[in-house]
Amino acid sequence: MLTLFDYLPSQNAWKVRLLLNHLDQPYRTVPVSIFDGEGRTETYLRISPTGTVPAIRLDDGRTLAESNAILTYLADGTRYLPDDRYRRAKVQQWLHFEQERVESVIGALRHWTMTGKLARRSPEVVEGKRVAARRTLDILEAELQARPFLVEDSYTIADMAVFAYASRAEEAGLSLQPCPHIRAWLTRVEAQPGFLATMHPYAIDPHSTRELP
Ligand SMILES: N[C@@H](CCC(=O)N[C@@H](CS)C(=O)NCC(=O)O)C(=O)O
The missing domain is CATH 3.40.30.10 (Glutaredoxin)
Structure with missing residues (x-):
């Protein structure tokens, strides 16, 4: 096993x-x-x-x-992972985006916020992460306006990866109120069979x- x-x-x-x-x-x-x-x-x-x-x-x-x-x-x-070569590469595109702009930005802010470490970080570093995080949310908001999931119309591991920390944005002190398309996508992901x-x-x-x- x-x-x-x-x-x-x-x-x-x-x-x-x-x-x-x-x-x-x-x-x-x-x-x-x-x-x-x-x-x-x-x-x-x-x-x-x-x-x-x-x-x-x-x-x-x-x-x-x-x-x-x-x-x-x-x-x-x-x-959850297309066979088609182009769609597979699109999934990879979003997995790279997730590591560079979601996990390391929203994930880090969430970690520091939820464990009391925010005050121990320099204000410049925190502000840099906040600016980067808002840019990440802006990119996602624009992309998800155009289609239901990150890779065309199918729910894939790209959605799972990005959802993991994007869905916790509020725990990182980032409001999702200005992001109706992200919020609608979060609801679509949560509606998938077997969602955890x-x-x-x-x-x-x-x-x-x-x-x-
Ligand atoms: N790029 C890695 C990041 C993994 C990561 O940073 N995991 C954290 C928990 S969310 C961890 O284990 N941190 C322990 C450490 O950095 O020593 C991945 O996507 O798996």
């Missing part, structure tokens, strides 16, 4: 839980207490070179890290107020 190395408040890990739920694929979970240093053990670094979650271990013992690489692997041959509504706040982990090692 597939093993998922997980940390519950991580929306990067939630992406993988979401896809596994859509696929109705059984898996076992190994929790990694990232704020407690469990991501930096020699054993875990052999599984995930950066020490981050999520990572997976396949039945044959091979391992894979990086949320979007895992989504691409698990979705191969399913309705359960998400976890950092508050469930008393160690999450610490800086990452």
Whole structure:
């Protein structure tokens, strides 16, 4: 059975839980207490070179890290990743956008806001992230005005990846009120069969107020 190395408040890990739920694929979970240093053990670094979650271990013992690489692997041959060469590349386009402009911007602000670290960051850094985050939301708002999902009219892993942190924008102090097309897309994603509504706040982990090692 597939093993998922997980940390519950991580929306990067939630992406993988979401896809596994859509696929109705059984898996076992190994929790990694990232704020407690469990991501930096020699054993875990052999599984995930950066020490981050999520990572997976396949039945044959091979391992894979990086949320979007895992989504691409698990979705191969399913309705969530098109066969068509151009559409597959479009999915990749949005997965890159997600890492550069959603996860590292909205995800970072959410982490700092929910764990009390915002005040420990320089105002310039926080303001830079806020400006970048609003630009990200503006891009998504314009794109989602034109079609129901990120890649033409099909729900794919691109939507799953971007949804993970875009849907938590308010937890990062970013209002979605000026973004009706994003809000309509969030509702469409939530209506997909097998959508995983359960998400976890950092508050469930008393160690999450610490800086990452
Ligand atoms: N690009 C990576 C980012 C993963 C990531 O940053 N995960 C966080 C939790 S959301 C983590 O494990 N952080 C621990 C650390 O940085 O040491 C991915 O998409 O999987």
